[in-house]
Amino acid sequence: MASRWVKSPFPKGTYYFSGNEAAAEGAIAAGCRFYAGYPITPSSELMERMAVRLNEIGGVFIQMEDEIASISAVIGASWAGARAMTATSGPGFSLMQESIGYAAFTETPCVIIDVQRAGPCTGQATKVGSGDIMQAKWGSHGDYQVIALSPWSSQEMYDLTLRAFNLSEQYRVPAMVMADEAIGHLRETIRVAAKVEVWDRKKKKGGAPFDIEGEDGVPPMPSFGEGERLSVTGSTHDAYGFRKTDDPKAHARLVERINKKILNHKRSIIETEDYLLEDAEMAVVAYGFTARTSLYAVKRMRKDGTKVGMLRLKTLWPFPDEAVAEIGKKVKKIIVPEMNLGQVAGEVKKYVPCDVISLSQTNGEVIQPDTIMEMLRKI
Amino acid sequence: MVRALEKYIRPGVKSTPFCPGCGHGILMGLILRAIDDLKMDMKKMLFVSGIGCAAWIPSPHYNGDTLHTLHGRALAFATGAKLYNPDLCVMVVSGDGDLSSIGGNHLIHAARRDIDLKVICANNMIYGMTGGQAASTTPRGSKTSTTGEGNPYRPFDLCKLVEGAGATYVSRFSVTQPISLIQSIKKALLHKGFSFIEALSPCPTQFGRRNLLERPEDMIKDLIRRCILEEEAEGLTEEERAEKIITGEFLS
Amino acid sequence: MTGIKQVRLSGFGGQGVVLAGLLLGQAGVFDGKYISGSNSYGAQARGSGCKSEIVFSDGPVDFPHLTTADILIAMSQGAYNSYCGDVREESGLILYDQGLVTPKENLRVRHLGIPATDVSVKRLKNKQAANIVFLGVLIEATRIVSPGAIRKAISTHVSERFRSLNLKALRTGMELGRKAHG
Numbered sequence: 033m034a035s036r037w038v039k040s041p042f043p044k045g046t047y048y049f050s051g052n053e054a055a056a057e058g059a060i061a062a063g064c065r066f067y068a069g070y071p072i073t074p075s076s077e078l079m080e081r082m083a084v085r086l087n088e089i090g091g092v093f094i095q096m097e098d099e100i101a102s103i104s105a106v107i108g109a110s111w112a113g114a115r116a117m118t119a120t121s122g123p124g125f126s127l128m129q130e131s132i133g134y135a136a137f138t139e140t141p142c143v144i145i146d147v148q149r150a151g152p153c154t155g156q157a158t159k160v161g162s163g164d165i166m167q168a169k170w171g172s173h174g175d176y177q178v179i180a181l182s183p184w185s186s187q188e189m190y191d192l193t194l195r196a197f198n199l200s201e202q203y204r205v206p207a208m209v210m211a212d213e214a215i216g217h218l219r220e221t222i223r224v225a226a227k228v229e230v231w232d233r234k235k236k237k238g239g240a241p242f243d244i245e246g247e248d249g250v251p252p253m254p255s256f257g258e259g260e261r262l263s264v265t266g267s268t269h270d271a272y273g274f275r276k277t278d279d280p281k282a283h284a285r286l287v288e289r290i291n292k293k294i295l296n297h298k299r300s301i302i303e304t305e306d307y308l309l310e311d312a313e314m315a316v317v318a319y320g321f322t323a324r325t326s327l328y329a330v331k332r333m334r335k336d337g338t339k340v341g342m343l344r345l346k347t348l349w350p351f352p353d354e355a356v357a358e359i360g361k362k363v364k365k366i367i368v369p370e371m372n373l374g375q376v377a378g379e380v381k382k383y384v385p386c387d388v389i390s391l392s393q394t395n396g397e398v399i400q401p402d403t404i405m406e407m408l409r410k411i
Numbered sequence: 412m413v414r415a416l417e418k419y420i421r422p423g424v425k426s427t428p429f430c431p432g433c434g435h436g437i438l439m440g441l442i443l444r445a446i447d448d449l450k451m452d453m454k455k456m457l458f459v460s461g462i463g464c465a466a467w468i469p470s471p472h473y474n475g476d477t478l479h480t481l482h483g484r485a486l487a488f489a490t491g492a493k494l495y496n497p498d499l500c501v502m503v504v505s506g507d508g509d510l511s512s513i514g515g516n517h518l519i520h521a522a523r524r525d526i527d528l529k530v531i532c533a534n535n536m537i538y539g540m541t542g543g544q545a546a547s548t549t550p551r552g553s554k555t556s557t558t559g560e561g562n563p564y565r566p567f568d569l570c571k572l573v574e575g576a577g578a579t580y581v582s583r584f585s586v587t588q589p590i591s592l593i594q595s596i597k598k599a600l601l602h603k604g605f606s607f608i609e610a611l612s613p614c615p616t617q618f619g620r621r622n623l624l625e626r627p628e629d630m631i632k633d634l635i636r637r638c639i640l641e642e643e644a645e646g647l648t649e650e651e652r653a654e655k656i657i658t659g660e661f662l663s
Numbered sequence: 664m665t666g667i668k669q670v671r672l673s674g675f676g677g678q679g680v681v682l683a684g685l686l687l688g689q690a691g692v693f694d695g696k697y698i699s700g701s702n703s704y705g706a707q708a709r710g711s712g713c714k715s716e717i718v719f720s721d722g723p724v725d726f727p728h729l730t731t732a733d734i735l736i737a738m739s740q741g742a743y744n745s746y747c748g749d750v751r752e753e754s755g756l757i758l759y760d761q762g763l764v765t766p767k768e769n770l771r772v773r774h775l776g777i778p779a780t781d782v783s784v785k786r787l788k789n790k791q792a793a794n795i796v797f798l799g800v801l802i803e804a805t806r807i808v809s810p811g812a813i814r815k816a817i818s819t820h821v822s823e824r825f826r827s828l829n830l831k832a833l834r835t836g837m838e839l840g841r842k843a844h845g
């Protein structure tokens with residue numbers, strides 16, 4: 033298993049892409065050659081661009097009958113050897129959950145982009161929200177891990193989609209890009225480099241595809257048709273894919289491994305960014321679009337002499353517990369602004385001794401800088 | 412399993428998981444005979460199944476690639492694999508509940524797309540695995556664990572359903588018609604496009620016991636008696652026909 | 664925040680506000696600027712009020728949405744009424760469609776009335792070109808993007824069928840801009 037540098041399929045240069053378009057280009061750059069999806073606002077432009085691009089470069093695009101079929105086709109294609117993805121929004125993300133659990137348990141690389149909208153239910157389809165953060169981690173039944181990234185710009189829709197593919201291939205795990213309507217539709221200057229780094233899944237003839245091979249806990253993954261006579265099942269299985277539905281040891285071993293292989297590598301998976309935190313007495317912990325607002329607010333407050341900084345969570349799952357705990361030791365108060373009723377605030381509370389204030393907004397609109405500044409002034 | 416077919420069985424597989432008298436075990440062998448007759452390359456065969464007793468027919472027993480998926484979703488997984496690697500010969504083997512109840516929407520859409528998938532639906536007219544509840548294929552009046560007074564609803568005619576949806580090869584045979592069934596599986600294997608075979612397969616444990624067919628052989632005999640060809644049905648009265656099951660190749 | 668200019672284009676759905684915003688942002692990118700653009704979306708873009716907002720900057724922008732407009736283009740009375748109060752006082756600029764908008768008198772913002780729709784109908788024989796006429800005026804009056812960049816943006820994003828119409832609309836707008844501004 034290794035990474036290699038390949039020529040970017042999109043010419044090096046500066047572009048003006050919406051987040052959704054940029055994500056599609058990031059996927060293509062990562063080597064994605066299979067897309068299955070079902071239209072849903074506000075993610076549809078991503079699918080439309082994939083339809084055009086995969087047609088141009090000779091990949092497979094298919095519009096399925098629903099989101100369950102979409103993610104299932106993605107998993108089938110992944111086992112046939114594809115780097116494969118789908119994109120959706122809340123209602124579709126809900127439908128996908130059983131198959132996401134399947135991908136986690138069968139260790140199938142795949143990428144899911146959730147362009148979050150204002151939920152629950154059909155909610156406000158064209159409006160922004162970030163209410164799917166907990167669902168990304170806990171949406172399917174049982175104990176499993178996923179990787180979830182949080183882009184804050186069009187550029188990162190490109191960069192983090194590419195990274196999601198790489199992490200997904202490297203760790204054989206579903207990787208999610210938890211975007212939101214505001215980022216999906218934000219058009220920004222983005223830079224495409226001449227070369228991109230892509231990871232290839234590990235291959236080994238005759239290797240056990242479902243047990244530990246080497247220290248990283250990630251087994252090799254052959255594809256269908258390679259003569260490996262694979263047995264893939266979503267039931268508990270042994271190293272070679274034989275069902276072990278009554279063996280307590282086999283179950284514990286498998287569940288533990290698929291969790292550990294991610295958690296043991298969380299330091300290389302998790303990315304966070306510190307802003308103005310050195311002497312800070314208060315910290316804003318933010319992610320996604322709201323981190324842009326927060327940074328603006330924090331810089332303004334700094335001008336007025338308030339000692340405030342920001343920790344930005346670029347990775348949401350596995351949760352950046354260490355970075356959060358570190359900040360928690362330094363500051364007296366943490367505020368967590370988010371477009372839900374405190375999903376990440378609750379997570380932050382687990383790791384810090386100081387006060388954590390949840391600044392929730394669930395009105396279908398992005399949080400404005402003034403709202404954050406007001407809160408910072410109040411506390 | 413007969414010696415000659417052993418090479419199609421995954422090393423390490425010791426026995427089949429089915430109840431004595433279960434039709435799925437017979438079907439398991441018939442599919443392999445068709446594959447053997449055509450000298451198919453198992454290294455290029457992918458068997459996809461959902462969840463249920465029938466879904467265990469290929470997984471993990473067949474010595475090709477097997478993909479045992481989620482309840483109802485086999486066709487969606489298969490669609491992804493086939494589209495990405497068209498060199499694979501993709502066969503879907505799953506139950507009636509799996510393919511036509513929970514997976515009914517995928518079934519009609521896969522048929523509509525006419526993607527080259529060979530679908531064998533092991534129809535026992537019941538949910539075998541979960542304890543004999545009514546399926547979308549359970550005949551009207553049949554007793555199941557959720558229809559103690561007899562199923563009040565009509566069953567799907569699966570062959571008509573997929574034909575209407577756009578399948579390009581459609582047949583129905585019972586495991587009690589082994590020669591015809593093998594012949595049909597071979598045709599499906601050679602057919603380019605969406606092929607659908609409804610393979611009637613008795614479930615003595617969950618269906619027979621509740622419907623006055625106490626012993627496995629009663630179910631087999633019942634199927635032998637009731638399965639007739641289209642031509643044979645022609646001379647029958649409406650009443651006589653009602654209790655028969657019309658088998659044959661409906662579209663090829 | 665120095666070096667940041669915020670432009671809001673507004674009108675009703677169907678006037679090409681979103682396309683004009685796209686072209687303006689793309690031109691900014693061609694000029695080497697950092698651009699963040701967002702538009703009305705969904706039902707808004709279809710009928711009622713419609714807007715497109717572009718933030719121009721020399722470096723990365725923190726908050727990517729518009730906070731206060733430096734420039735407002737109002738292509739309808741409704742849009743003008745909604746947004747005229749949110750333009751930076753003194754240094755701000757409002758471009759409005761003379762035939763469709765009656766401006767308020769008490770605002771401390773420079774106003775330029777442009778007969779954009781009228782000119783599109785009469786000179787370009789297509790009222791759909793008013794959006795590009797406005798872009799021409801804007802560029803002439805403010806040089807927020809270079810004329811070369813906006814021409815390149817038009818050839819990137821406008822289908823061949825409408826390209827020459829759009830380029831002509833741009834020239835017409837620039838002429839109007841010279842007159843109005845000069």
Ligand SMILES: Cc1ncc(C[n+]2csc(CCOP(=O)(O)OP(=O)(O)O)c2C)c(N)n1
Nearest residue numbers: 462463464465482506507508509538539540
């Ligand atoms: C989403 C989901 N719902 C319910 C089940 C439980 N379940 C397992 S098998 C099955 C029925 C299988 O029936 P069929 O496909 O006809 O196969 P058979 O066992 O009769 O061969 C059901 C309902 C499940 N596994 N997943």
Ligand code: SF4
Nearest residue numbers: 429430433464539614
């Ligand atoms: S329950 Fe029915 S279908 Fe399942 S193995 Fe037993 S007889 Fe076969």
Ligand SMILES: [Mg+2]
Nearest residue numbers: 506507537539
């Ligand atoms: Mg059944």
